[in-house]
Each structure stands twice: as C-alpha cells, then as structure tokens.
Amino acid sequence: MKFDTSGLESAAPVWGAPSELVDGFSAAPSFEVPNTTDFDGFQKEAIQMVKPAKGTTTLAFIFKEGVIVAADSRASMGGYISSQSVKKIIEINPYMLGTMAGGAADCQFWHRNLGIKCRLHELANKRRISVTGASKLLANILYSYRGMGLSVGTMIAGWDETGPGLYYVDSEGGRLKGMRFSVGSGSPYAYGVLDNGYRYDMSVEEAAELARRAIYHATFRDGASGGVASVYFVGPSGWKKLSGDDVGELHYQYYPVMPSTVEQEMVEAAGA
Amino acid sequence: MARYDRAITVFSPDGHLFQVEYALEAVRKGNAAVGVRGTDIVVLGVEKKSAAKLQDSRSVRKIVSLDDHVALACAGLKADARVLINRARIECQSHRLTVEDPVTVEYITRYIAGLQQKYTQSGGVRPFGLSTLIIGFDPYTDVPSLYHTDPSGTFSAWKANATGRNSNSMREYLEKNYKETSGQETVKLAIRALLEVVESGGKNIEVAVMTKVHGLRQLEEAEIDAIVAEIEAEKAAAEAAKKAPAAPKET
Numbered sequence: 001m002k003f004d005t006s007g008l009e010s011a012a013p014v015w016g017a018p019s020e021l022v023d024g025f026s027a028a029p030s031f032e033v034p035n036t037t038d039f040d041g042f043q044k045e046a047i048q049m050v051k052p053a054k055g056t057t058t059l060a061f062i063f064k065e066g067v068i069v070a071a072d073s074r075a076s077m078g079g080y081i082s083s084q085s086v087k088k089i090i091e092i093n094p095y096m097l098g099t100m101a102g103g104a105a106d107c108q109f110w111h112r113n114l115g116i117k118c119r120l121h122e123l124a125n126k127r128r129i130s131v132t133g134a135s136k137l138l139a140n141i142l143y144s145y146r147g148m149g150l151s152v153g154t155m156i157a158g159w160d161e162t163g164p165g166l167y168y169v170d171s172e173g174g175r176l177k178g179m180r181f182s183v184g185s186g187s188p189y190a191y192g193v194l195d196n197g198y199r200y201d202m203s204v205e206e207a208a209e210l211a212r213r214a215i216y217h218a219t220f221r222d223g224a225s226g227g228v229a230s231v232y233f234v235g236p237s238g239w240k241k242l243s244g245d246d247v248g249e250l251h252y253q254y255y256p257v258m259p260s261t262v263e264q265e266m267v268e269a270a271g272a
Numbered sequence: 273m274a275r276y277d278r279a280i281t282v283f284s285p286d287g288h289l290f291q292v293e294y295a296l297e298a299v300r301k302g303n304a305a306v307g308v309r310g311t312d313i314v315v316l317g318v319e320k321k322s323a324a325k326l327q328d329s330r331s332v333r334k335i336v337s338l339d340d341h342v343a344l345a346c347a348g349l350k351a352d353a354r355v356l357i358n359r360a361r362i363e364c365q366s367h368r369l370t371v372e373d374p375v376t377v378e379y380i381t382r383y384i385a386g387l388q389q390k391y392t393q394s395g396g397v398r399p400f401g402l403s404t405l406i407i408g409f410d411p412y413t414d415v416p417s418l419y420h421t422d423p424s425g426t427f428s429a430w431k432a433n434a435t436g437r438n439s440n441s442m443r444e445y446l447e448k449n450y451k452e453t454s455g456q457e458t459v460k461l462a463i464r465a466l467l468e469v470v471e472s473g474g475k476n477i478e479v480a481v482m483t484k485v486h487g488l489r490q491l492e493e494a495e496i497d498a499i500v501a502e503i504e505a506e507k508a509a510a511e512a513a514k515k516a517p518a519a520p521k522e523t
Contacts, residue, residue, distance in 0.1 A: 125379060133371030140370065161412065 043147065055224030057186030057215055058088055058099040059194060060155045060166055062179045063202050066235040067157040067164045069097050070211035072186065072219050072247070073227035075104060084227035093118055095238040096134060096158035101183040102151035102171065110152060114138050131158040131165025135175060143173030153183045159234050186218030186225035193217045204233055208242045216254065219247040281392045281399060291399055292392055295348075295423035298401035299436060302347035303334070306442055306465045307405040308432040308450075309418040310458030314407035316345040317466040318478045319437065335480040335490065339364040341408050342380055343480060343488045347436025348402030348423075356400055360384050377408040381419040381427050389425025399423045403435040409484045416482070432461070438469035456499075463496070464503055472500055 036042045058071040071088035074081060088100040090111040096118065100107035117137050121129040129137075135156040142152055152171040159165070168176045168183065180198060182190040193214040202210070208231045215229040230244045281291040304319040318334040335345045338360050346353045363383050367375045375383075384404060392399045403422040410417065420435065421427040432450050434442035442465045453461055459481060470476055474497035480490045491499075 124382075125376070130371065130373065133373065136370055136372060 056101045056184035057190050057218035057225040058101050059182035059190050060157045062164045062166050063207050065204050068207045068211045069157045069232040070215050072225040076224045097239050099155045101153035106150050106152050130160040135167035139169045139175035142171050146173050155181050186222035189218040189221045190214040216247050216250045292424045295399045295401045299348040299403045302436045304436045304469050305345045305347045306434040307418045308462040309416050311454040313458050314416040314482045315459050315462040316480050317462045318345050319470045320476050320478050334478050337488050344406050346402045346404040352400045353402050374411040376410045377417040381406050385421040385425045385427035414484050
C-alpha cells in the first residue's frame, strides 16, 4: 500500500516503462459495475454465492522451540467429499509455511505469488524477508481485492531474525499477530483441545502430538474435515514435515477397541 | 503531449549521455561536501557559503534527516534536492508501513539512485543535478554506512568520500590520511578534509554526526570552532616539530 504522493509529484510527466511483474499484481483491480436497482444487495448476494464455506481444520501455534503447523486434508463440495488428500500446508519457501482455508485456488495462487515476492525481496535486499513483512505483503494484496469474492483464511508461519513468527491473514484484509490460531469449520473443536493442552515449554514431540490430537478431534466432529492429519515444525533451520497420519487410524490409536465379554454366541444354522 | 515525449537524454555517437555529464558539471559547481565513516560513528560535513546578512541561516540546513537513522547531504541544484529528499522521506515511511521495519541505508540509497536513473531514461525531463552522500545505521545492527549517488543513478558504499566543489582535492587528502577511527577522531578527519578547500572557521562549515544511540546531531558553531582550533593547533605543532630538528644545524 503506497501513500498518495500525487501532491508531491513534479509536473513533468515521466514516461518510464512500468514494471509489469510488480504492477500487474500490486495495482488494485477493478471491473465494470452491473446495472441493478440495488447494487449493494446484489454485491452481497454475489459474494455469498462465490464464497465457499471454509470447510477445513488448520491450526498453528508458537512454543519454546518454534512453530507447529498442522492441517487436515479433506476437500468438500457441499455434502460431497471431493478429495481426502489435499495439501493444505503450502511451502512458501524453506523457512516459511502457509495454511489453506477457503478457496483452494485462491490460497494456492496467492501463496505462490507471495513466494515470488519473498524471493525477489531476498535478491534485492540480500537478506530474507521477515514473517512480519511477508504476511503484510499478502494482507495488502488481499485487501486490494476486498469485496471481489476471494476466500482466503490463512496463517503465515515462519522463522526469521527475530525468532518464530505467526500471523493470521484473511480475505477481508485482516491481519493478526498471535501465539495460537485455528482456522476453518473444524476450528472450534481444534481450539478446545489446543487451548486445553497448550504449554509454552513443550518439547517438539509433545507439541506435535498436541497438534495431531487437535486435528483428529476436529475431524471426528466436523464433517467437512478429515483425511490425513499433517504436522509440520518450523525451527531455526527452516520447516520440516513431522508426520502425516490418517485420522481413521488415529481414532483407533486413541480409542482402541476393547474386546467385550459375550454371554451367548450365535451359531450358524445348519442346513436351510 | 507530442511535445513531451521528445527525449532529452540521448546517446552521443561515442556512447556518452551529455545531459548526465552536464548534470555532473552542475554538481562540481555545488558546495563541497564530505562524509567519513568510523567504527561507531558517521560524519557529514558541508561547506556553508557565507550567508547574506538578512538571511535566517537556520532555514538553510544542508544536512537533512530522511528518517531517525538515515541522513543525507548533497551537492548541486538545491531545488532538485528538495524533491528528491521528499520522495526519499515518503519511501522511508512507506517501507515502515509495508514491512514494519525501518529501511536499511542500502535500500534507501538504491531507491534514490533508482529515481535519479529514471530521470535519465524518460521523455521530457532532465536528470536531477545533484550528487548525494547518505549516512546511517542499519536497523538491528551497530554497523555504520556511507553511500554516494550521482546524477547517472550509480551508487556505491564508501569509507570516506567527497563531492561538490574541489571534491578531488578532498578525496586525495582522504586517501592519504584515512584510517579506521572512532568518535571524535572521525569528526576531526572529516573537518580536516573539508578545511583543505574551505575557508576555516565554524561559520563556513556545517557538520552533523550520527551515532547508533543518539541518531543525528548537528554540531553547534561553537563546537565546530573548538575542533577547528584543535586542528590548527595540531597542524602548528606538526610544523614546529618538522622545523625543530633542523634548528640545531643552523648556527
């Protein structure tokens, strides 16, 4: 976002070639307004139609050793499960991760775009971009598309010079710094487990197990979440995938079937 | 509009950009400016041409701050300088807004140099007629920096540099006498270089000092006079020391 500097521009027009790579993405887009009697109402309806419900569970939290990022892998279209193996944790660069909630295409595209911007920043400034800066770049882009139907609820997690960083960024243009976040339709269930079990001084294994359990419980109760619970850890040397467990198998790990005593056993009837 | 897209800066047959070179001439006629980098301090010194009696000299500050941790001095067209400084100040704040971090000295130098270059490759405009000396400390480090830009848009980092009137003599002096210094020694070195080409005295020089802890500080006239007096005393002592061994030979 640039200040309005028009008052300070010199009068002579400068016909320099605009940079397509940067201007194409950062210029605020617009489209023609349709003819309706009630444009505001029409706009609200259009957004409701375009915005898919954020059917997912993602979470991330900062603790003593770094950042844990975890997500499920189910994609749903209404009541139809379209995929059980969606990658909802996006690798922006070797030390930064983004999570996907909302429109899959929107999240994937804009995270890749953010990766491009981060790399260009590194090349120009000879040092890595901070998590603060990266999340702000994304938030500014999403703000400029506000009201046009993008659906993105993402967390940017990473490790920079100042240590671990975690930001929540969404398509309304909001950006929040925090220690614990969960995003998606399964987030209330995940928060319940996460907030209950969270301690700052956990080991990496303890933190990963907490994240895994939180995702599992969300997939148990929320129909729009399921598939595989992936857990990533971001530390001083970058991110590392710790585990990817099928939540069905996790269920029987946490709640193994107890053989129960039977009083009578049914015997197969001999003959007809 | 057709009148405005006639380019002013075009190549000559032997590969020169005359407008840029003429801009460098304008710089060479501007006031002398010097910058010296120490281990924990950076100093800028600028020649102050004698002020008219009725002029309020406080309104003619030649060393300006771009942000809390970056300052700039320039030689050349002062009106062009104002435009460039305003754009740089906006960019410093814009950077703070978009990445929540102050600019590094290299970043803002690159921005200013980029701006100067843009005006050598556009229609209907002339290059900025000034060279700048930019000093500062990068955020989160204690490392001081000194950079120099010129009308062509090139920039580089320096341990010590001079620009403007008689910059060659100042640079020669610095090349001969530069060594790693800190604190007051760096200030003295900068003033000594400036005194090579400027009439001595506190009212002819403007000096500003930047440290990590205190940021930019403009030196008072009295302070400068005191340092100049110290320098003159040192020079006199050195002259006397040179003559003294010869004295016994004389009879």
